[in-house]
Amino acid sequence: MxxxxxxxxxxxxxxxxxxxxxxxxxxxxxxKYLLYGxxxxxxxxxxxxxxxxxxxxxALESMKLYDTLPSEVDFNFLLRKEGYVKLASSERDAETxxxxxxxxxxxxxxxxxxxPEDVRDFIPDFNPDSAVLASYCRESGVIxxxxxxxxxxxxxxxxxxxxxxxxxxxxxxxxxxxxIVYSNGEKYRFDFVVNSAGAWSNEISKMVGIELSNxxxxxxxxxxxxxxxxxxxxxxxxxxxxxxxQTARGEIIGGITGMEVDKIDTSSTIEFAIRYAKRVVxxxxxxxxxxxxxxxxxxxxxxRDGLPVIGFTEVEGFVQANGLGKHRGMVIAPALGxxxxxxxxxGENPSIKKFNPERL
Amino acid sequence: xxxxxxPIVDFKRGKxxxxxxxxxxxxxxxxxxxxxxxxxxxxxxxxxSFRFHRxxxxxxxxxxxxxxxxxxxxxxxxRTCKVYVRxxxxxxxxxxKPDAENDYFAIIDKLIDRFFPHGSHYKKFNSPRLLREFxxxxxxxxxxxxxVPRNVPDVNTEYEVMEADVAVIGGGPGGLSAAIHxxxxxxKVVLLDENNYLGGQLIKQTHxxxxxxxxxxxxxxxxxxxxxxEELMQYDNVDxxxxxxxxxxxxxxxxxxxxxxxxxxxxxRKIVIATGAYERTxxxxxNDLPGVYGAxxxxxxxxxxxxxxxxxxxxxxxxxxxxxxTYQLLQAGVDVAAIVEAMPRIGGYxxxxxxxxxxxxxxxxxxxxxxxxxxxxxxxxxxAQLDERWNVVEGSEREIECDFICVAVGLSPAHELLYHVxxxxxxxxxxxxxxxxxxxxxxxxxxxxxxxGDVAGIxxxxxxxxxxxxxxxxxxxxxxxxxxxxKKELDEAVKDLEEFRAGPFGERIVCGLEKCVLxxxxxx
Numbered sequence: 001m002x003x004x005x006x007x008x009x010x011x012x013x014x015x016x017x018x019x020x021x022x023x024x025x026x027x028x029x030x031x032k033y034l035l036y037g038x039x040x041x042x043x044x045x046x047x048x049x050x051x052x053x054x055x056x057x058x059a060l061e062s063m064k065l066y067d068t069l070p071s072e073v074d075f076n077f078l079l080r081k082e083g084y085v086k087l088a089s090s091e092r093d094a095e096t097x098x099x100x101x102x103x104x105x106x107x108x109x110x111x112x113x114x115x116p117e118d119v120r121d122f123i124p125d126f127n128p129d130s131a132v133l134a135s136y137c138r139e140s141g142v143i144x145x146x147x148x149x150x151x152x153x154x155x156x157x158x159x160x161x162x163x164x165x166x167x168x169x170x171x172x173x174x175x176x177x178x179x180i181v182y183s184n185g186e187k188y189r190f191d192f193v194v195n196s197a198g199a200w201s202n203e204i205s206k207m208v209g210i211e212l213s214n215x216x217x218x219x220x221x222x223x224x225x226x227x228x229x230x231x232x233x234x235x236x237x238x239x240x241x242x243x244x245x246q247t248a249r250g251e252i253i254g255g256i257t258g259m260e261v262d263k264i265d266t267s268s269t270i271e272f273a274i275r276y277a278k279r280v281v282x283x284x285x286x287x288x289x290x291x292x293x294x295x296x297x298x299x300x301x302x303x304r305d306g307l308p309v310i311g312f313t314e315v316e317g318f319v320q321a322n323g324l325g326k327h328r329g330m331v332i333a334p335a336l337g338x339x340x341x342x343x344x345x346x347g348e349n350p351s352i353k354k355f356n357p358e359r360l
Numbered sequence: 361x362x363x364x365x366x367p368i369v370d371f372k373r374g375k376x377x378x379x380x381x382x383x384x385x386x387x388x389x390x391x392x393x394x395x396x397x398x399x400x401x402x403x404x405x406x407x408x409s410f411r412f413h414r415x416x417x418x419x420x421x422x423x424x425x426x427x428x429x430x431x432x433x434x435x436x437x438x439r440t441c442k443v444y445v446r447x448x449x450x451x452x453x454x455x456x457k458p459d460a461e462n463d464y465f466a467i468i469d470k471l472i473d474r475f476f477p478h479g480s481h482y483k484k485f486n487s488p489r490l491l492r493e494f495x496x497x498x499x500x501x502x503x504x505x506x507x508v509p510r511n512v513p514d515v516n517t518e519y520e521v522m523e524a525d526v527a528v529i530g531g532g533p534g535g536l537s538a539a540i541h542x543x544x545x546x547x548k549v550v551l552l553d554e555n556n557y558l559g560g561q562l563i564k565q566t567h568x569x570x571x572x573x574x575x576x577x578x579x580x581x582x583x584x585x586x587x588x589x590e591e592l593m594q595y596d597n598v599d600x601x602x603x604x605x606x607x608x609x610x611x612x613x614x615x616x617x618x619x620x621x622x623x624x625x626x627x628x629r630k631i632v633i634a635t636g637a638y639e640r641t642x643x644x645x646x647n648d649l650p651g652v653y654g655a656x657x658x659x660x661x662x663x664x665x666x667x668x669x670x671x672x673x674x675x676x677x678x679x680x681x682x683x684x685x686t687y688q689l690l691q692a693g694v695d696v697a698a699i700v701e702a703m704p705r706i707g708g709y710x711x712x713x714x715x716x717x718x719x720x721x722x723x724x725x726x727x728x729x730x731x732x733x734x735x736x737x738x739x740x741x742x743x744a745q746l747d748e749r750w751n752v753v754e755g756s757e758r759e760i761e762c763d764f765i766c767v768a769v770g771l772s773p774a775h776e777l778l779y780h781v782x783x784x785x786x787x788x789x790x791x792x793x794x795x796x797x798x799x800x801x802x803x804x805x806x807x808x809x810x811x812x813g814d815v816a817g818i819x820x821x822x823x824x825x826x827x828x829x830x831x832x833x834x835x836x837x838x839x840x841x842x843x844x845x846x847k848k849e850l851d852e853a854v855k856d857l858e859e860f861r862a863g864p865f866g867e868r869i870v871c872g873l874e875k876c877v878l879x880x881x882x883x884x
Contacts, residue, residue, distance in 0.1 A: 071487035078482075078496060125509075147482050225429075225437040226410075228455075228504035250504030270610045270625065274519070286509040288517075289435035292607070 003344060004029060004181050004190040006169050006204050009039035010145070010330060011321050012196035013152035013163075014337025015344075017073075020159035022345055027190075028161060029183055031168040037198045038329060039149050041298030043221055043253045045234035045245060046331040047084035047140030049111045051100055054307060054354055055328060056107040061335035063139060069334065073158070075151030077143050078248045082232035084140030085119055087131035087283070089239040094133035096238065101135050111137040122233050123284070130282040131237065142234050144248045145330060172207040172318075179208075179317045192344055194319045199264055199299035201309075201322035208315045212357075214301040214323045218265055219258030220272040222295035224287070226250035235283065236327065242279040243327075244287075252287060254280055257326055258300070266297045300329060303360070308332070310340055310355040319344065320357045361400045363666040367691055368566045368580070371666035377447035382459045394440035394451060395421065395428045396665040404650040404737040406430065406440070408456040410505055412472055413465040415736045417650025421660035422561075423554065424638050424774075429506065430454060435513050436506030441660075442554070454507050461736070465502075518622040524550040524599070526835050527614045527628035529606045529777065532560020533821040534813025535634035536588040537828030541849075542632075542835050543595040545842030550626050551598060552616050554605045558592075559585025560636060562821060564659040566691075567684050569822060581821065582663075588825070606635075609780045612808065630808045630835035633778060634828060637771035637792065637814035642676060645731030647767075651738025655685045655768035662692050670764035674741050675699040676729050682768035683712035690719055697762045700727040700743050702750070709865075729765065730757060738764055773815045781806045790872025791817030797878045800854060801834040802827050805878060810835055817876075819869055826857040 001024050005012045008030035020026045034040070046066065048059035070077050088094040097113065104111045113135050116128035122136075153163055164183070171182040172193060181188045195204045205212035227250050236243040241257030256276055273295060281288045303309045303323035310321050321340055324332060336352065343349035363371065374390025381398060388397035395406065395418055405415040406428045419425040423442040431452040432438040440451070453460035476484065485495040526542040528535045531553030539551045557563060565581020579587070592598060604624060606616040614626040639654035641647060651670070653661075655677070658669045673689055675682045678701035686696050699716070704726050706713045717723065730742045730752060745756035772793040778785060783796040784805040795817045796804040803810050810831035813824035833850045836842050861870050 067489055070492060071489060074483065074486050076482045076484075076486055076492060076496060078499075080496065080500060150482070225506060226504050227436050227506035228508050229500050230504075230508045248500065248503060250506075268608070268610065270608065270613060270615050273615075274623065285512045288515075289509055289513040291437060295608075 001025065001192070002190045003027070003192045003194065004179070004188065005194045005196055007037065007195070007197035007200070008034055008149070008153065008163055008165070009037045009196060009198050010148060010152065010333040011198070011324060011337055012194065013149060013156060014334045015194055015196060015321060015340045016161050016163075017152050017155045017159070018338045018341035019344060020156050020161035022341065024345065026156065026161035027188065028156065028163040029167045029169050029181070030163065030165045031200070033165045034149050034153060034163075035146055038298045038300035039145055041221065041296060042145055042330060043243065043245065043255060044143045044145050044247075044330065045084060045140075045236065045243060045327070046143050047137055047234070048109045048331070049084055049086065049100070049104055049135065049137040049140060050328050050331070052306065053103055053107055055332050056104065056109060058332040058335040058339070059328065060108060061338075062331050062333070065334040065338070066143065069155075070151065073151045073155035075147055075154055077147045077151060079141060079143045080232070081139065081141035083122055083136060083138050084234045084236070085123070086135045087116070087235065087237040087239070088133045089131050089237060091132060093239045097133055097135045104137075109137060110139055111135055123231060123235070125284050125286045127283060127285050140234065142245050143330065148330070169204065169207070172204075174208065174315060174317075177316060190317070192317045192319055194321050194340070194344070196321040198322060199301045201301055201320070205320070208313075208318050210313055210315060210318070212309065212320070212322075214303055214309065215260045216262075216264060216299055216301055217258035217326065218261045218297055218299050219255055220268060220276075220295060220297045221253065221255035222273065222276060223247065223251035223253045223293050224290040225293050227252070227290070231284070237279065237283065240275075240279045242276060242283070244280050244283065251293065252290060261299070264299050266299060268295045268297055300324065302326060305360070308336065308355045309357050309360065310336060310352050311343065311357055313357050361402065361668045363662070363668060363692055366666065369582070369663060369666065373666075377445055379445050379447075379449040379451060381451050382453060388445040390445065392445050392665055394430070394432065394443050394445055394449070396441070396661060396667055397445050398440070398451075399661060400665075400667045405453075405460045406650070407454055408460050408463050408465070409648065410455065412469040413456065413463055414469050414648055415460070415466070415650055416648060417737065418653060418661070419657055420639055420654045421657040425654075431507040431510075433513075434510035436509055444556070452507060455505050515621040519625070520622055521625045521627065522550065522599070523627045524548050524629070525839050525841075526550075526630045526632060526832070527552065527626045528632045528634060529614060530560065530634035530636060530813070530815075531555070531558040531600075531602070532634060532636050532813060532824065533562055533584070533588065534636075534815075534824035534828040535560070535632065536592055537825040538632040538634060538810070538812050538832035538835075539598055540588065540592050540595070541829045541832030543592070543598045545833065545836040545846045546597065547836040547839055547841050549595075549598045550628070551592070551600045552604045552606050552614065552624075552626070553602055556603050558589045558600070558602070561656060564656070564663040565821070566663050566688060584821065606777065609777050629839055630810065631781070632810040632812055632828070632831045632835065633815055634812040634824070635774040635777060635815045637773050637818055639767070640770050640772055642729070642767050642769050644729050646733060649732050649734055649738050650736065651734065651764045652732055653764060653766055655681045655766045658764075658766050659685060659688065662694075663688060668692060668694055670762075671695060672697050672762045674729070674743075674760050674762040674765045675768060676765060677701065677768035677770070678706045678708055678713065678723055678725070679768060679770065680708035680712060682766070683708040683716055685766060685768060686716045686721055687712070687719075690721070696721045697760050698743070699723045700729055701725045702728045702746060728752070732765055738762065741765055771814060771818045773818065775815055778804065778811070778815070781809050783809060786876050788817065788872045788875050790868045791876070795876055797876045799878045801850070802831040803834065803878075808835075817869065817872060823857065823860060823869075826853065826860060829853045830857065
């Protein structure tokens with residue numbers, strides 16, 4: 001069996017990793033370079049404390065994988081599990097947080113509601129006046145997305161998969177039970193083609209005549225200059241969409257939850273910088289004196305109903321693996337990749353049936 | 361270490377104040393930057409490097425190298441070469457215990473490469489899991505640079521949005537000239553500069569300029585800055601914003617921070633980027649040791665603040681900057697051990713070289729610096745001869761006694777903002793590195809964005825002034841200002857610059873420019 005993976009993000013690479021681990025012949029096509037897409041541009045917050053119950057089992061499974069994968073591929077993802085704080089700054093959002101926590105607890109996530117004052121226990125400089133309610137989950141943290149991608153790529157190569165960077169897929173043709181992929185003037189034949197191209201998934205899907213229409217979301221992120229380890233948990237304010245934490249290197253990293261855009265665009269805006277800075281210094285006032293060092297934008301995609309799109313399609317051999325959505329791509333991708341690999345290998349996998357593209 | 365008298369510059373020092381460095385009082389004068397005051401007080405180790413905790417000192421003096429970052433009044437990562445002293449200021453070094461001078465972690469420099477070659481933190485101690493988690497925690501403790509912020513800075517932040525016909529970024533010779541010539545024909549100009557003075561690097565050029573008669577030849581750089589500023593002041597359609605650091609261009613909006621407290625957003629119809637250049641450094645053993653300075657950094661210290669960089673210097677590079685700097689050092693009463701030049705002949709003008717030779721400074725061509733030595737600061741250097749293939753001739757090494765080393769090996773354009781606007785760039789060695797493609801009116805591939813001065817290609821201040829003139833007039837004309845008179849001056853300005861570059865010293869520049877000229881030109 002020969003499988004092509006389009007897109008070397010965390011989703012594509014984890015699928016490639018588990019497929020190649022089972023001895024399947026895998027080729028990964030990446031249009032630019034490792035880390036070019038959303039997997040290289042996000043801020044690394046991972047938590048099972050997410051808002052969709054359908055995805056929680058995969059988040060919990062991924063948290064376990066993040067504990068075992070580094071030893072397996074011999075690469076340190078620089079994971080630190082020092083908690084994840086969600087803030088609500090309006091009464092309505094406070095209700096949402098409560099409902100979420102209730103739901104999360106039912107699905108086995110040890111999240112809990114706390115007062116803003118309690119947040120100071122883990123973030124001494126947190127300003128409790130900046131929120132009305134908070135929720136917290138200890139079994140969460142911050143990962144450095146780059147070594148996750150590098151490490152998975154290393155694991156793929158170890159098991160014989162080939163990763164082709166600077167290899168944009170230009171065309172896909174069907175030929176009987178085979179799919180033919182054109183890239184860089186070369187022609188490749190595969191039994192399966194996995195579309196894990198993130199924000200570019202709609203375009204790839206179109207190549208085989210499938211209208212995918214995932215939402216494309218643009219998100220902006222920035223870092224300050226580096227300071228000593230200071231903020232340990234990941235903080236996400238659901239009211240403003242602002243999130244902030246500190247990187248492994250000491251920069252204060254943060255951004256604002258993305259908005260849907262018509263087409264792929266990675267330009268930075270000053271509006272983002274202003275909105276972000278204003279909110280962050282309300283949350284942690286002492287950050288006011290820091291200089292912003294860099295800002296950037298990234299794009300990712302989300303299924304129309306807010307859930308990922310994963311599984312076989314009406315085109316034989318063409319598999320969707322995209323639409324992972326806001327604030328969770330990094331935390332659900334490893335487990336979803338593992339399950340998708342099983343689906344391709346065995347021909348069925350009930351655990352990811354609800355993400356079947358045909359539901360749309 | 362402060363100079364009391366100087367043949368050319370008269371240092372007017374401000375009121376005496378006291379600042380506190382790691383808790384110890386240090387005498388300083390108003391008008392001095394923190395870095396200059398600390399240098400004058402004998403401080404050489406300004407910070408420790410990120411990973412190896414190697415001592416780092418003063419280098420560029422213009423806010424580019426980040427070696428002088430310290431905590432100032434509780435705020436981390438302040439570039440002390442850009443902040444002026446205030447009485448009672450509390451300054452602390454960072455990334456060191458107990459302080460940068462006596463950092464215990466300096467031991468890492470001796471050990472780390474043996475146990476952790478670069479990048480190995482991803483590859484070591486990965487299993488079992490508990491060991492990995494423990495080691496990752498320890499690594500995190502070592503990470504980070506600045507001190508944790510101690511307090512909320514006491515500033516009221518503001519936001520101002522303004523409109524301008526022409527936004528000029530950089531108040532050096534190129535920017536000043538662009539602002540003057542756009543304003544002259546009636547365009548509404550905003551001039552933004554990060555310093556609290558105009559003139560850019562001219563203010564440390566105490567020597568007389570060369571060039572043809574009417575290009576301010578024979579005038580000292582410091583005076584040229586004053587002349588340009590006076591000229592600009594005549595126009596009331598110019599808004600000058602000093603101490604304004606431009607950090608980005610978003611579309612045609614120029615964004616900057618004024619006085620560390622106001623976010624300024626200039627909605628511009630035309631933008632002139634005149635951000636100048638960075639000093640290059642050279643690769644040799646211990647090139648990061650305090651005492652290895654950029655030539656410009658030494659000029660700032662000596663010619664702007666009147667502080668002696670040391671007692672005896674070694675100059676690397678015999679271009680005009682190296683030669684002029686040598687002369688300026690001798691003027692200030694600082695000894696120069698030698699000038700080394702890797703090329704087989706002297707790079708700068710003969711007159712400058714002759715002057716330096718007459719004063720007894722040896723110039724070693726076909727020589728290079730092999731290493732600097734010293735524990736926490738330069739205590740000497742080793743130079744050696746080079747063969748035709750640029751390899752060190754064995755046995756030719758010799759020690760030079762010096763307490764500082766000036767690296768004068770040229771400049772690289774400060775081109776970040778050009779990348780922000782998405783200008784097409786090209787590597788042109790004759791012009792100093794990555795430079796934008798431009799029309800002969802200095803407009804880049806992005807319509808309405810111009811370049812002037814060193815950012816367009818490393819040249820001299822005179823050329824920067826002439827480029828600024830072209831960019832300024834052209835931007836004004838394309839906005840509908842000036843009429844025939846402006847068009848006439850534009851033709852003249854283009855011709856002037858061509859003439860200026862026609863001499864033997866312009867050959868290299870002309871050759872470089874040919875590689876990056878955009879054919880499409882805005883028709884007038």
